[in-house]
Amino acid sequence: MATGNQQVIIVGPAHPLRPGGITTFNERLCKAFIQSGYQCSIWSFSLQYPSFLFPGTSQFTDAPAPKGITIRSVINSVNPFNWVKVGMQLRRSNADIIVVRYWIPLMGPCLGTILRFVSKKKGVKIICIADNVIPHESRIGDKQFTGYFVKPVDKFIVMSRQVLADLKQFTNKPAKLIPHPLYDNFGTKISAEEARAHLIEKLGLPIKQEDKLLVFFGLVRHYKGLDILLDALAKTKDPSIKLLVAGEFYDKAQPYFDQIERLGLKDRVIIHNQFIAEADVKYFICAADCIIQPYREATQSGVTPVAYHFEVPMIVTNVGGLPEMVPDNEVGLIAEPDANDIALKTDRFFEMGKAYFLPYLLNYKKKLSWDVLVHEIADL
Structure with a gap:
């Protein structure tokens, strides 16, 4: 103080x-x-x-x-x-x-x-x-x-x-x-059912309550590896897994649409090519079974502390600081940044089930406090 x-x-x-x-x-x-x-x-x-x-x-x-x-x-x-x-x-x-x-x-x-x-x-x-x-x-x-x-x-x-x-x-x-503190300013956690209902009814997104849903959240740029993720989705053993891409494209969007067409993923990929307003963040995150970050390279990610706040497990690639924030087989799964391993970890995630990761999320999120950051800055 x-x-x-x-x-x-x-x-x-x-x-x-x-x-x-x-x-x-x-x-x-x-x-x-x-x-x-x-x-x-x-x-x-x-x-x-x-x-x-x-x-x-x-x-x-x-x-x-x-x-x-x-x-x-x-x-x-x-x-x-x-x-x-x-x-x-x-x-x-x-x-x-x-x-x-x-x-x-x-x-x-x-x-x-x-x-x-x-x-x-x-x-x-x-x-x-x-x-x-x-x-x-x-x-x-x-x-x-x-x-x-x-x-x-x-x-x-x-x-x-x-x-x-x-x-x-x-x-x-x-x-x-210092670990990245939680983004706790996007509202409180809501159920996946409520979140999906909002996306379906208010935004008209073609998802279903029963879908197995991955969410790629945030601006789309080359280093974030969406193209790798699309290749991985085509390789998953479970063809019922769907992907929601929620964020504005900072790359040219057409090559991604061409890739979706070429891989036969039109019925499995939902694109919401818009900047996500702060009031809508909780709906996209809470709708997810899993937040997926297939980055080619990274330092840390602001998406991770948002997922922690809403208690949604993650699949992240083994690059930069991403694995530091997502203990493997606890808060989520860590994959190598290639399509085969991301596909393998995606299938494994749905075999394990979202509920498996929740106790670990609740435990680790306690350590990610803004008070800690304020204290450390003052201490320095």
């Missing part, structure tokens, strides 16, 4: 930017700081990505702002004059702790410049929560941008061993591994 008037400023995306994993995380962390007695606010982006670099339909949401937290949309990621202005404003603030999110090297010049102004002020600690240090999809300048960013940061928090190892390539500053 904080004493006095300790102030924390979180630097990273927040409402009205769309509620993806990092936006949701920042808003939930801000509430956790406030609940622990800190004064906390978020300094977000007025422009996060130029439109030509953003693959989705919109960067913004029409949903109401989260209650009880202050968000300032002040950072322009491509305007160096803005970086100087925001850096000076942040330096003049009364913050004791700056918590900055780092998820893509593209933000390195912007955030690194802003933090250089703050780092010159005595008594302020800059803590970075690093989601990715080496990105899933590399671009020219990644290493230089990350190298520039890390210099003004005092200490780091990572949420997987993979990111910790990647970070060591850039700095020897103190870093601590």
